Amino acid sequence: MKNNKTCPKCGGLDIIIVDGYVGAYGSGNNIMTGATVFSAVKVDRYICCSCGFTEEWINTGDIEKVKKSKKAHR
Numbered sequence: 001m002k003n004n005k006t007c008p009k010c011g012g013l014d015i016i017i018v019d020g021y022v023g024a025y026g027s028g029n030n031i032m033t034g035a036t037v038f039s040a041v042k043v044d045r046y047i048c049c050s051c052g053f054t055e056e057w058i059n060t061g062d063i064e065k066v067k068k069s070k071k072a073h074r
Contacts, residue, residue, distance in 0.1 A: 002046050
C-alpha cells in the first residue's frame with residue numbers, strides 16, 4: 001500500500017496514512033529502541049478505507065536503529 005497506493009487484500013484505492021509520532025512517556029505510533037523517547041522510531045500506518053486492512057512501515061533509515069536495539073530479536 002505504501003508504494004503502489006493499492007490495497008493488496010481487496011484492490012481498494014482509498015488509502016489513508018496515519019503518521020507515526022512520539023508522545024510523552026513513549027506514547028504514540030512508535031517502537032522504543034532504548035529507555036528514552038529520543039530512542040523511539042516512528043511507525044507509519046497505511047489503512048485501506050474499503051476493507052480495513054492495515055500495514056505498518058518505518059523509515060528505511062531507522063532499520064539499523066531497530067536492529068541494534070536490545071529489544072529486537074529473531
